Amino acid sequence: MELDVKTLLTINLAVVCLSSVTACYFWNQYRDNVWLLCWTVATAICGVALLLIRVFGAVPPLAIGPPIVLMLFSSYLLIWESMRLFNGRRLQPLRLGAIVLVFVAVLAVVVWATTGVNQRANFLSASLAILSSLSAYEVLRKDNEEFLRTRLAMAALFGAMAIVLALRAILGWLEPATATIDAYYDPLGGFSSLVNSIAIIGLSIALMMMANERTSGRHRRLALTDELTGLPNRRYFLTQAEQLLRRGGKDAPACILMMDLDHFSKVNERFGHTGGDEALISFAALLRQQLRSGDLVARYGGEEFCVLLIGPDRTQGLQLAEAIRSALAAKPVTIRGRLHPLTVSIGLAPLRGGDIDAALQLADKALYRAKGAGRNRVATWDGDPRSNLDLAAG
Known part of the structure; x- marks a missing residue:
């Protein structure tokens, strides 16, 4: 059964915007949590990209298509970075800039070498699958000693997104190259958009739960720890x-x-x-x-x-x-x-x-x-x- 792409796109847009507003609200309450700001920016960029797709359609003009692809890639990249920041890692703008430049260079080659929109969609799906996998890995890193039960749920949602996006890219590459710039083909029949909507809803809920779990844990530790020396009280x-x-x-x-x-x-x-x-x-x-x-x-x-x-x-x-x-x-x-x-x-x-x-x-x-x-x-x-x-x- 093929799902209505426009309806799913609208749902995706609403979910992403809600996630961005929610993260922004919590960041305004806890300004020291930079990862919340990073998540806010990431979902906001994703929302703009989805809005452009909703306005211009699945096959936007050539001048609009690559910027949309870049925005979607950047949003997933910042989501990965927000998970790194959550784990206490430092923000590295130069590393992020280098990754974006490499992606732009490869995207330029793809745009120049192909005329079909599906090849670009396959490339984007593969790239987003990699970033989703990295986000799942970051959530479950073994060198992180902080135990949070919601980490497993976050990793599972990122993993589901990675699997669906990778499957979409693989099936798209296996299909005969019959699509042109005027025809868009989704080998999963909109299923990837449905999974993405569910995953974003789940990630938004799990994100707030994970933040609350960390805050509660810190309050418990502070109640039992001498703040000055770090020794038990x-x-x-x-x-x-x-x-x-x-x-x-x-x-x-x-x-x-x-x-x-x-x-x-x-x-x-x-x-x-x-x-x-x-x-x-x-x-x-x-x-x-x-x-x-x-x-x-x-x-x-x-x-x-x-x-x-x-x-x-x-x-x-x-x-x-x-x-x-x-x-x-x-x-x-x-x-x-x-x-x-x-x-x-x-x-x-x-x-x-x-x-x-x-x-x-x-x-x-x-x-x-x-x-x-x-x-x-x-x-x-x-x-x-x-x-x-x-x-x-x-």
Whole structure:
């Protein structure tokens, strides 16, 4: 059954315009999402091209045909670029310009070497199939660690468009070259336009869902992450610590490190709060270097940091704490472009029976003991005031 091309073209035009307006609205709300602007421009260009086809027909004058082909190609190219931008890649105008120039050069050869409109339509379909495939690939790139469930739907829609466009091009090339510039032949009988309409509707919906999913995920991460250092915050630490302890078993050796930067108020007085922020960021980076991948670290509040060590006993935990203390004391940090010595006091407490709250209280007591003994020290506290307590100092 051959579908009415004009009706499908009108539907395509309406869908593309709606997609452009919707993307523009959301971009106006979230100006930092450049990919939405790119999608807006892409669908707007596609809408202009479809409008010209609707006005001049499937076989437009020679002066109008190539610009329409170029606009359709550019719109799909920008759609691919919008997916790249969504994945955090930088906009590369020179690369886009080079791709367009290559396409124009090949299009000029096709226009010069052929007289039938179908050969140009086949070339365009093949080009758009390649760009749709690249968009699907970009959505599912393996180097993208961000998990979004709607990515699969986006990739499937781009893939469907690529398959239909490629099939249209192949069937068009296999047909006898009987068509002239006055006759347009669609080997799929308008089916490609129907699939394109459905795909654009689906892509527009999936696009907004994917953007909303990313925003919701970022809000959840921000609620559990310290914005300054990028470390987990206190809320995440307490929740995750309970899960790790349940997974490892209550009898597994574990200990808590409570750390506090020494004389941090003086850093703020000398360098301002910006300098204090730089000191916190530097110490957070040092913790990432010194700790193991399975250790749970968090900015507990202010200049205070906390670490859960699962596996090391009291002696091993003391060695790791001393490694952190000595590493910070040995190398001044850069604050406001100047080197400044920074030290940390650390309190350690063993974790028994999976009681994280009790261990935190003991580690806090050990921390105050280290502070009271002169700072730049590691102190331990096991809950028994009569026991001999280790105290390591630089």
